[in-house]
Amino acid sequence: MRVGVLGTGMVGQALGGKMEELGHDVVVGTRDVQARLARSEPGRGGNPPFAAWLKDHPGVRAATFAEAAGHGEVVVNATAGHGSLQAIELAGAATLADKILMDVSNPLDASGGLFVCNTDSLGEQIQRAVPQARVVKTLNTVNASVMVDPSRVGDADHHVFVSGNDQDAKDEVTSILTGWLGWKHVLDLGDITSARGAEMYVALWLRLYRATGDAMVNVKVVR
């Protein structure tokens, strides 16, 4: 499948790399390709500089946000939350129309809080910015390594969520999560407003991370 990944950081590298490994045709988008390739500092998550990562992933091509969005049958928003709306705008509402947009971003601000929550969410902001796209919020509740390898946490016996207005899109994203990434438990939270729940949970995740010292942590929904 043709996949467009918006974002060249730890999350974009994890998802883009995994999808390349699975044999998909991956284009990773950034605002300014040359400027991004020229930056040589490692990522905040300890991930390699983008140019070095790209060299190790010869099947992946770097391009603009618009080109990556145009390339993908499925598009993944893996940008940092504070840059997501600009990235989506540069990707283009017309380009994203009718496509599945997997939004895995979090609205984290510099203070460790959220810049939107409670009465709105970043998932909803993105859906409003590209009303014809089929936005599915997912994977934002776990670390990048866990997104692409849920077995790193407790035999993969834990949950990931999907939120969105389009049931077919949620079903297709669920197939990607289970078939490509190895998730065992995918729970449909409801329409895109339910992204509020998944994003606000991150405030608890950050405390779980701080309390346990372990980023390989997730929750299992128990009934």
Next chain:
Amino acid sequence: MRVGVLGTGMVGQALGGKMEELGHDVVVGTRDVQARLARSEPGRGGNPPFAAWLKDHPGVRAATFAEAAGHGEVVVNATAGHGSLQAIELAGAATLADKILMDVSNPLDASGGLFVCNTDSLGEQIQRAVPQARVVKTLNTVNASVMVDPSRVGDADHHVFVSGNDQDAKDEVTSILTGWLGWKHVLDLGDITSARGAEMYVALWLRLYRATGDAMVNVKVVR
């Protein structure tokens, strides 16, 4: 042990009733005892009117917030969130000084959102209102029935959290959760600011409840 429970609704009845059953000396506090006893409508959770409940719990005494707070060696804030600060104020900062105040409330507003979150929490507001009390936020992440009987969800193989500034108080509350109420997994999230995580999680809980139709739902932390 002498226990003061602030709040006569579903949560106060669940916790007060369970503690009476365990042989503790329970006083349940409300703003105006006579007015509360005169109200004959059932609770929003389908729980009985307070007067009827009290009749079925002869070991429990009804009193004012201040009397219940004065009675308890441990005091439980089981009021609805929008009334919690007033209840705490009526209980009295001097009366609550040095006591453990188990805060199980949630800052839910009428629209289903939170009236405080992200940069503050109801747990912190309560701690600031009674700076000498030893506030421990806990149990707010589950339904009242699950609070007092965690085995109603998946063999009790799931978590409850504690947040607070006083380690001894958190240890004592942890003993209450495990010894009195049957909780198997209690996770210390950190100081009282970590109540933000536990309270914001409720936005996800509400979506889990809506998606599954099941209030007997909780999460297990998996690593």
